[in-house]
Amino acid sequence: MRTLDSSVSAMTVKPHPWTEKVGFGIRRKKPLTGFLGIFSCVILTILAGFAVSCGGNSSSSSTTTSTTTVSSASLPCDNYASAGTPCVAAHSTTRALFASYNGSLYQVTRSSDSTTLDVGLLKAGGYADITSQDNFCSGTYCTITRIYDQTSNKNDLTVEGGGGNGAADVGVPANALPVQAGGHQVYGLSFSGGMGYRNNSTKNVALYGDPEGMYMVTSGTHVNNSCCFDHGNAEISGDDTGNGHMDSINFGTECWFSPCNGEGPWVQADLENGLFQSNDGYSLNSSNTGLTTPFVTAILKNNGRTKFALRGGDAQSGALTTEYEGSEPVTSSGYSPMSQEGAIVLGTGGDNSNGSIGSFFEGVMTSGYPTDATESAVQGNIVSVGYDTSTTTAGTLAVNSEISIQLTSTGLTDYYLRHQTSNDTQIVASSQLSSSSASSDLSDATWVVRRGLADPTCFSFEARNRPGEFIRHYAFILYSQPWDGTSSHAGDATFCAVSGNAGSGYSFKSYNYPQKYIRQYSGGGYVAGNGGSNSWDDSSNYNQDTTFNVVNPLKP
Ligand code: AHR
Ligand code: AHR
Numbered sequence: 001m002r003t004l005d006s007s008v009s010a011m012t013v014k015p016h017p018w019t020e021k022v023g024f025g026i027r028r029k030k031p032l033t034g035f036l037g038i039f040s041c042v043i044l045t046i047l048a049g050f051a052v053s054c055g056g057n058s059s060s061s062s063t064t065t066s067t068t069t070v071s072s073a074s075l076p077c078d079n080y081a082s083a084g085t086p087c088v089a090a091h092s093t094t095r096a097l098f099a100s101y102n103g104s105l106y107q108v109t110r111s112s113d114s115t116t117l118d119v120g121l122l123k124a125g126g127y128a129d130i131t132s133q134d135n136f137c138s139g140t141y142c143t144i145t146r147i148y149d150q151t152s153n154k155n156d157l158t159v160e161g162g163g164g165n166g167a168a169d170v171g172v173p174a175n176a177l178p179v180q181a182g183g184h185q186v187y188g189l190s191f192s193g194g195m196g197y198r199n200n201s202t203k204n205v206a207l208y209g210d211p212e213g214m215y216m217v218t219s220g221t222h223v224n225n226s227c228c229f230d231h232g233n234a235e236i237s238g239d240d241t242g243n244g245h246m247d248s249i250n251f252g253t254e255c256w257f258s259p260c261n262g263e264g265p266w267v268q269a270d271l272e273n274g275l276f277q278s279n280d281g282y283s284l285n286s287s288n289t290g291l292t293t294p295f296v297t298a299i300l301k302n303n304g305r306t307k308f309a310l311r312g313g314d315a316q317s318g319a320l321t322t323e324y325e326g327s328e329p330v331t332s333s334g335y336s337p338m339s340q341e342g343a344i345v346l347g348t349g350g351d352n353s354n355g356s357i358g359s360f361f362e363g364v365m366t367s368g369y370p371t372d373a374t375e376s377a378v379q380g381n382i383v384s385v386g387y388d389t390s391t392t393t394a395g396t397l398a399v400n401s402e403i404s405i406q407l408t409s410t411g412l413t414d415y416y417l418r419h420q421t422s423n424d425t426q427i428v429a430s431s432q433l434s435s436s437s438a439s440s441d442l443s444d445a446t447w448v449v450r451r452g453l454a455d456p457t458c459f460s461f462e463a464r465n466r467p468g469e470f471i472r473h474y475a476f477i478l479y480s481q482p483w484d485g486t487s488s489h490a491g492d493a494t495f496c497a498v499s500g501n502a503g504s505g506y507s508f509k510s511y512n513y514p515q516k517y518i519r520q521y522s523g524g525g526y527v528a529g530n531g532g533s534n535s536w537d538d539s540s541n542y543n544q545d546t547t548f549n550v551v552n553p554l555k556p
Helices: 035-045 075-083 131-137 372-385 438-445 488-493
Strands: 087-092 108-111 115-117 142-149 157-159 178-181 184-187 189-191 197-199 212-218 230-234 247-252 267-268 295-301 307-314 321-327 344-345 356-362 364-366 402-407 417-418 426-428 446-449 458-464 471-472 476-481 495-499 506-510 517-521 525-528 548-551
Touching: 075 087, 075 364, 075 372, 108 131, 115 131, 131 142, 142 307, 212 230, 212 247, 212 356, 212 372, 230 364, 247 295, 267 295, 267 307, 295 372, 307 372, 458 495, 471 488, 471 525, 506 548
Parallel strands: none
Antiparallel strands: 087 364, 108 115, 108 142, 142 157, 157 197, 178 184, 189 356, 197 344, 212 295, 212 364, 230 247, 230 344, 247 267, 295 307, 307 321, 402 446, 402 548, 417 426, 426 476, 426 525, 446 458, 458 471, 471 476, 476 525, 495 506, 506 517, 517 525
């Protein structure tokens, strides 16, 4: 029986209702400098053989980097530039998006003293150097407060303020989505509701019917059906100013125009007052059932006047699929021509509707409508990064090791702790698993050992197949959930390993309730005391039920 402890409130889901509003026009003049700025950046890049960074922030933006240290690989913005559709904004917490870029990727702010640190690259054109961040944030926690634009436009993203349909957001936790990229450990952005970034005063971003393209690398496992996990062009007012005033990729399971096919999550176009899968709004493509892989490439391009396209694929392998390419929406007026306002949004809707969750690793916006061939080259480069949650070690209680957590209770040694999405992501121990079990079940019982979110000497356990989700307790019941960035949640998701209470293996003490240990009880996962008010605090079999073996991952 699973009853809530009387001292804690039942789990609630933050409501972030979307309400449709009638827009009103806000316009700004299109700057003449735009084209010149892009043009000179492209020319400089071409002339210098990518030795001059188009990067816009920090002292490195105007630094000429020795060609001997510059990667020869064409990174996404090099591909877009050489095809004549250059990046006008490029954001990533994991890597450079120009081979020449050697500036900062993002800024973290430490909760203990509110000081900041810029996180840069291991080398020009390389991957994030997270060592300084880990040292800076050790013993406290950090959020990401600025994502630097790697183009010379300096279209940096900062934490989004209040909008027409959402209170001011907070930054994402800085280390809640550790992944491998290029063989290095780096951090992605893990958004819970109420988190988002924006820039309402950009340079050179498409305006009022200009053509543009964009992509983001996101995740198909951390999504919901709330409005609106977006990346792209939005209103400069932070409010809904009418149809066509946005042009953003949306990724999630919100089916705005029925019917949608499958369960999603889908790559959709948030063109304001609708998440479009086609010119009719709803899906015209029966094979577009969603992209569920842990890493997803999502693409939107829009020529601003007559057509838009939605494309997507697995960011770990293979090619892109075009889900839709055709005329602008005909559902109502205002989408042809488009009326983009040129703000950049990440993680919320145009009016800051911020009930959505999602992940972000990298993304750009371009000037011009990129060709499919250019996007294929970009996808090839993304795949070559080897985004993964996987690690090099297995079966041991060491940071980055992949493990499964086996029960030791009598008669239950072929049971393991696993998450179960059909059960509100609750951690259960009810599956009897063997090598012949369904691959998805084995995967759900595989965890990556991480430094403890609240204490680096303890551990957090990240779901192998759901990057950014960690075992945490809530009302003393275990769930697999993304960290929301609060210190209380970090404590709920941190466990300190001690010798097994039954004399072998391990027991996992709750960081913030140190008298309670992870326990299996009647097929469920809990934190339990040896005697107490919850049924799972039952003293009988306590030591054995709180003792686990750390074993090789069931699904490597
Ligand atoms: O178009 C969907 C959403 O509707 C937009 O993101 C938001 O501005 C409005 O609420
Ligand atoms: O699991 C016990 C407590 O329940 C957690 O610390 C808290 O997040 C929730 O109220």
